[in-house]
Amino acid sequence: MAETFRAGAGEGDRGWAREGEGGRVREGLRAYRLITAMWIRSTMAYRASFVMNTLGNFAGTALDFVAIMLMFSQVDALGGYRLPEVAFLYGLSATAFGIADLALGSMDRLGRRVRDGTLDTLLVRPAPVLAQVAADRFGLRRLGRILQGLLILGYAVAALDLSWTPLKVLMVPMALLSGAAIFCAVFVAGAAFQFVALDASEVQNSFTYGGQTLLQYPPTVFARELVRGVTFVLPLAFVNWLPALYVLGRPYPLDLPLWVAFAPPLVGAGCCALAGLAWRAGLRSYRSTGS
Amino acid sequence: MGTGRLYAAVAAGGFRRYATYRMATAAGVFTNTVFGLILAYTYLALWDQRPHLGGYDQAQAVTFVWVSQGLLMTVAVLGGGFEDELIERIRTGDIAVDLYRPADLQLWWLASDLGRALFHLLGRGLLPLVFGALLFPLALPVSPLTWVAFLIAVLLGTLVSFAIRFVVALCAFWLLDGAGVSQLAVLTAIFCSGMLLPLNVFPGALGEVVRLLPWSALLQAPVDILLGTADPLPTYAFQALWAVLLLALGRLVQSAATRRVVVQGG
Numbered sequence: 001m002a003e004t005f006r007a008g009a010g011e012g013d014r015g016w017a018r019e020g021e022g023g024r025v026r027e028g029l030r031a032y033r034l035i036t037a038m039w040i041r042s043t044m045a046y047r048a049s050f051v052m053n054t055l056g057n058f059a060g061t062a063l064d065f066v067a068i069m070l071m072f073s074q075v076d077a078l079g080g081y082r083l084p085e086v087a088f089l090y091g092l093s094a095t096a097f098g099i100a101d102l103a104l105g106s107m108d109r110l111g112r113r114v115r116d117g118t119l120d121t122l123l124v125r126p127a128p129v130l131a132q133v134a135a136d137r138f139g140l141r142r143l144g145r146i147l148q149g150l151l152i153l154g155y156a157v158a159a160l161d162l163s164w165t166p167l168k169v170l171m172v173p174m175a176l177l178s179g180a181a182i183f184c185a186v187f188v189a190g191a192a193f194q195f196v197a198l199d200a201s202e203v204q205n206s207f208t209y210g211g212q213t214l215l216q217y218p219p220t221v222f223a224r225e226l227v228r229g230v231t232f233v234l235p236l237a238f239v240n241w242l243p244a245l246y247v248l249g250r251p252y253p254l255d256l257p258l259w260v261a262f263a264p265p266l267v268g269a270g271c272c273a274l275a276g277l278a279w280r281a282g283l284r285s286y287r288s289t290g291s
Numbered sequence: 292m293g294t295g296r297l298y299a300a301v302a303a304g305g306f307r308r309y310a311t312y313r314m315a316t317a318a319g320v321f322t323n324t325v326f327g328l329i330l331a332y333t334y335l336a337l338w339d340q341r342p343h344l345g346g347y348d349q350a351q352a353v354t355f356v357w358v359s360q361g362l363l364m365t366v367a368v369l370g371g372g373f374e375d376e377l378i379e380r381i382r383t384g385d386i387a388v389d390l391y392r393p394a395d396l397q398l399w400w401l402a403s404d405l406g407r408a409l410f411h412l413l414g415r416g417l418l419p420l421v422f423g424a425l426l427f428p429l430a431l432p433v434s435p436l437t438w439v440a441f442l443i444a445v446l447l448g449t450l451v452s453f454a455i456r457f458v459v460a461l462c463a464f465w466l467l468d469g470a471g472v473s474q475l476a477v478l479t480a481i482f483c484s485g486m487l488l489p490l491n492v493f494p495g496a497l498g499e500v501v502r503l504l505p506w507s508a509l510l511q512a513p514v515d516i517l518l519g520t521a522d523p524l525p526t527y528a529f530q531a532l533w534a535v536l537l538l539a540l541g542r543l544v545q546s547a548a549t550r551r552v553v554v555q556g557g
Contacts, residue, residue, distance in 0.1 A: 049468070056474045063478065067487045071333075073494040075340040078333070199314035206325035214329050221336040226328070 024128065031127035035135035043140050050141060057144030061098075064216060065090060065152055079220035084159035085248055086218060091153025092172070092240035093215035096179025097208070098146035103180075104187040106137045108201040108208075111194035120288050130279055133191065160248075168247045174264060179239035181268030185275035186211065186234075192275070192282035211236045219245075219253040227253045238267040297394060298402040305373075305406025309414070316414045319364065323419040327360040331427055337492075345491035350430040351518050355489050357423030358517055359510045361416035365408045365445060366452045366509040368484050370477045373404045374460040378469035381460070387552055396549075397541055401453055408449045430518060437516070440523045444513035447530035451508040454537030455480070461541070464548040485511035505533040 043050050068090065072083045081089075110133055113119040122132045153172075162168070190204030197203065211230070219227050219241050231237040231254060238260075245252055246261035309316075334352045338344055347355065363369065377400060380386045389396060423429060432438065459476045463469035481487055483506035490501050490511045501507060508530040515521035 049471075052471050053474075056471070056478070059478055060474070063481055063487060066482070070488050070493060071337050074344055074492060075337060077340065079336045197314060197318070199312055200318035202315065202318035202322040206322040210322070210325040210329060213326065217329075217333050217336075222329075222332045226332070 028128040028131035031131040032135045035132060036138040039135070039138035040140050053139075053141035054144040057141045058148050059144075061094065061145045061148045064094070064213065065148070068216065079218040081218040081220070081250075084156050085250075086216070087152050087156035088160060088248065089218060089240055089244050090216045091149055091151075091156050092175050092179065092244055093212055094149030095146055095153055096149075096176050096239055097183050097212040098142065098149050099176070099180035100183030100187060101145055101208075102139075102142040104134045104184055105139060105142055106135075107133060107187045107191040108194075108204050109133075109136065110191040111198050111201050114195060114286070115198055117288060119286070129283060130188070162247070162249075171243050171247050171261070175240055175243035178243075178264030178268040182235065182239050182264070182271050183208065183211070185268070185271035188272075188275040189278045192278040195282035195286050207234065211239075215240050224254070231256070235267050235271065238264040294394070298398055301394075301399055301402040302406035302409075305403035306410045307406075309407050309410040319415050320418045323360040323363065323415060324422050327357050327419050327423055328426070330356045330360075331423065345489055346520055347489065347491070347518070348430070350428050351520070352489070353423070353427045354429040354431060354518060355485075355514050357420050357427075357429065358514050359486060360423075361420045362412075362445065362448075362510055362513060363486065364411035364415045366448045366484075366513075367404075367408070367456065368452075368477075368480045368486050368509060370456065370473060370480070372407055372453075372456060373400050374456040374469075374473065377457075377460040378463045378473065381463040382469070390549055390552060397457060397538070397545055400457065401450075404453045404456075405449065412445065432517060432519060437519065441513055441517040444516045444523070444526060444530065447527060447534060448509045448513050450534040451505050451530060451537060452480075454534055454541055455505060457541040458537065458544055461544045461548050464551055480506050480509065483507065484509040485514070489514075505537060508533050 065087075068086060069083075071078060072086075076082065078086060110119070113122075113133070119129075119133075122129050122136075125132065157172075186207050187204070190201075190207060193203065194200060211234070214222070214230065215236060219237070227237065237253070242252060242256070242261050243264055246258075252258075252260065331353045334356055335349060338347070338349045338352045342348065344352075377386075380389065389399075392399075424431065432441075455476065459472055460469065462472045466472060483490075483501045483504050485507065490498060490507055492498070493501055502511070512521065512526050512530055516523055516526055
């Protein structure tokens with residue numbers, strides 16, 4: 001695939017090769033931007049349909065919070081957390097997940113592309129495959145999820161009785177961006193897994209949607225082993241639990257030290273690097289079905 | 292007699308079709324297990340605060356989680372059964388060919404959907420439940436009769452689910468694009484079936500209303516029979532009433548829709 005790219009790129013190729021990794025990333029982002037712009041234009045051709053889809057996306061994801069509200073119609077606290085605190089956890093994870101879902105939500109189609117052979121078309125195009133797969137069928141309607149997450153986050157911030165320090169305020173955008181990076185890594189790693197498993201997009205869904213559902217609830221609800229697993233193995237706890245517990249002034253799970261609340265950017269970067277490696281390994285193992 | 296064999300063959304085809312995707316089934320079992328795990332812990336936290344909420348004890352609440360995760364695909368709460376294909380056939384006009392077949396449209400799709408449901412009951416129903424039983428103390432009945440009573444309720448729930456999705460799919464005759472109405476139908480099913488939270492936990496009048504709607508026949512009714520918190524006969528009567536009403540509505544819509552079909556040549 002890299003060979004095809006070099007042959008196709010011709011004169012400009014030398015500059016690209018010298019730029020190395022940085023140039024590749026820039027090339028990928030450019031391809032991603034062009035393809036998503038195309039999908040946005042095609043979506044906007046049917047505006048009424050777009051509005052309906054976005055509202056549907058909004059309502060569909062809002063059901064998660066409706067479940068939480070129904071629970072709180074029966075109790076005052078869940079796992080020792082009151083509704084605004086749970087809403088804060090929910091708002092952070094839903095928004096972070098929404099950003100990742102908007103950016104890479106189409107990646108669970110990779111298995112289907114491998115099965116029906118349409119991945120081959122992407123391989124011969126002069127642009128990084130990851131960018132093409134990620135931007136494929138870019139769904140702007142997924143803004144509905146981000147909007148919903150932000151609304152709940154807004155409610156939580158208004159309802160919480162907190163003394164906000166500058167550090168706590170900064171914690172919110174930091175958690176959103178790092179959380180989105182962690183979820184993006186899960187999306188990419190899941191897609192890499194589909195090179196092997198072809199028909200298993202639901203496995204990916206259990207880590208993406210399942211992870212988001214898990215993070216909506218306070219860590220005190222879950223068994224220690226499960227919390228340990230999503231802290232040290234699949235570090236979802238860094239998406240919202242650890243930064244949020246710092247803001248809320250709550251004790252950390254597993255007696256973790258105070259500074260872990262500031263680790264999400266590092267964890268996010270590490271996850272993305274690992275997911276990138278997994279993606280390369282997956283792509284290298286790819287054998288076309290030939291159909 | 293001949294028609295009975297035909298629909299049996301269609302049902303068997305529906306079963307085999309889903310049985311082909313083994314990896315997808317394994318992945319689905321994994322997903323149901325992950326969600327079962329998360330929900331079980333949140334329900335435990337909820338019932339910890341309010342023991343006997345909705346008339347369930349903790350073991351019953353957790354059993355609700357695992358049984359409903361096992362039933363989600365069978366009663367197709369999230370859609371994704373025959374209706375996508377039917378909508379597509381209506382949109383492209385292939386439906387005209389179906390209408391010329393010497394088989395009834397509704398019965399044909401019902402047979403194929405029952406085959407699908409049976410596969411999902413076996414393929415995606417059992418394993419999550421076994422996993423749940425290994426990790427949590429569940430309130431599963433020992434009497435085989437209760438299990439039989441449960442399976443009858445599952446069958447009736449599948450009928451109601453089919454009847455709803457058939458009407459929804461036929462809306463495509465008028466709307467051309469069935470995506471919006473399908474999405475709305477799925478959201479309603481998630482909210483009103485008990486997938487979000489057991490319906491007897493819904494507060495006040497809202498709880499009363501959702502328990503009377505047809506979607507409560509999908510998950511809430513079968514699980515309550517398995518848990519022994521509902522009597523089989525009144526539950527069956529409730530499910531059967533909705534099944535008959537909605538299947539009849541489907542007939543009506545079908546005949547109205549087929550009058551709209553204009554077969555183009557070429």
